[in-house]
Amino acid sequence: MKAAPGESVMILSEARRILLCLRYGIGDVVMELPALETLRRAAPQAHLTALGSRHALQILEGDPRLDALACVQDWGLTHWGDPGTGESVERLEAWLQEQEFDLILDVSHAVIGVRDTLWARERGTVLDTVMNSPDPMLKKGKSGIEALNAIIYNSWGLEVPADLLPRIWLGAEESRFRETFLHRSGLEEGLVVGLSPVASSALKRWPETRLAALADRLVEEFEARLLLFCSPHDDSREVLGAMRHAGRVTVVLARHLRQTAALLTRCATFICNDTGLMHVAAAVGTPVVAVFGPTSPRLYLPPLPSCRAAGAETPCPHRKNNAFGPALCMVENRCLVDEKACIHHVELREVWIKVRQTLAAAAAAIR
Template identity: 40%
Template sequence: MQAMAVESPNRLLICLRYGIGDLVMELPALRGLRSRLPKAHLTALGAAPAVALLEGDPDFDAVIPAQRFGFQHWGHRGTAAARERLGEWLIAGAFDQVLDASHAVVGVREVISAAAIPVLNTESSFETNEEPLEGRGVRSIWRSAVQAWGLAETGSHPEPNLHISEAVCQSARHFCYQRGLGDRVAVGIAPIASTELKRWPLEQLGKVVRWLTGEQGRPILVFSAPGEEKVARELLAQAVLPGRAEFVPPFHLQQTAALIACCGAFLSNDTGLMHIAAAMDVPTVAVFGPTSQRVYLPAGTVAVSSGSECSHRVTDRFGPSPCLLQNRCLIGRESCISAVSVEQVTAALERVLCHSFEPQQSSQFSRGGA
């Protein structure tokens, strides 16, 4: 693998992975880079909303969303004006090197390629039979960064951690206190997903909600995302006692992370919020469908899946499965996530809920401190 071209660069541009979960998984490598280059100016270029997680993070000197230049999504090549704005910004930035341009939005990648700046792309590889299963994605990214960026070898790889300010933590606690959740253990639920194929059916999730709010007597926080508020509200309506279920609107991602940290447990599809919950040390149950837990399951997270082997599921690298690329199941009429039973999920939650969870203290909102 190619090594860092500039041994002690003064100004580095780091192209972040696109999705929320992918960004969280690469955090240990990014923090290792800061430790290796404590005096360098590190600029992180990513995409909203994921890049918002790094705003105010002391390990980065600048955090820039690609949308600032006019690039709207991962496959967007951008207008001529957007490409010109980015090109001028790259010149003004006087970067010694660009790391992982291959992770950038397509148009950003093309503009960087045309600029006279050395580029280093890392390649993540998976060990076929590596154990434990949880955290393989993080370990893969870490190993690649150790080799390509010259990071210090450690006996074990670090885990992702988020820096959330005390002000944001206080705001999250106030949100819960206003809803009578100050001294109770709420279960956070994220019914959202980037595609229907990754969403556990609301009918089945609703049965879990009724079990939690009824038989278990647990209050719940239902998290939403931009454009998916209706899904969250439909789930809320299925609670046994409406007063035990609260809607969490699409806040800034750091506010969402702080609210997740207020939960005693978290239930999610394979989404960015699953990775945030794990990074905030919240015991999590994740329902998997067409994506592979061999790649994306965070450490300390309990995975639930149909258990069926699918030749289309990608298990040895990052990236979408053929099903996700075509936005349809290539084997049956509905996604494999529909085969996950209510009993599987409640059994996994019981394993998590059998512990006594205390309300999070401010110092616990951020693994690594704020």
């Protein structure tokens, strides 16, 4: 059954077994972490299971705020829109029956096959943020996280503290990995800056040649050593091929997200596109300079003084500034205004100014 808003707090305080359906993407899950922490405080007695995609769940492994993780890929579901097969739905149904959840949060965020199965069961109480749109808050100029927190309050009855920001918990295992990696790479001392060409869409990828030029400037002006974080497909070739100082770069191929997060803590700043890694870096305390194209920094840039956006002033009539979701150009996978995407109009100088500001602020904080 669906609960009335006024009943939400009582339902949370009495729940024994809670299933939290996470959004699919890495960045989306990181943005939900303040709500997760508030939920844990509100229901300390409950056994809390988070359900999501394998890549996003990696950041929550070993997290003390959760009691269990459930991965949709374990039931044969391969992407957010996957309705599943008869066999996968049967296995999911058996798992749900075994778990006996008495409260389910945000069914609408689950993979289609899980969502449809949960709605069909009609067992347990459901509190779902889909009943409240974040758009009114976004139209008032609020950040993406502020809008998410508002719909959490309207849907779950939980008030997320304004000063509670996303935080990824890292343990001793990640610390050991980081120290071993840095020792083997000779990166234990000196200035280390992280960079990444990774993007979920070509429209969100700043040209690799400009990233390479920025990397060379970091070496020449600051004598920096560089960590280049790449995707499983190893997109380092174009960046390294355009650099004069490629020997100062240590390539980090796609790793477990918690290992990546641990390495990001060594970086004085992280320069990237609007990706999940941007959110991960900010959530472990690393200053960020992110290059934006068809997405809005106000919605997606982590709301921290140490996080800066470049490209926000580049005009784009299809950019969504007051609503979540992909711009029309991203849906059609092509720029609808120009031969080149708007992110190609973000100049090196603009990003370099943001990087210098970020490094100066970090140095001042240390002093």
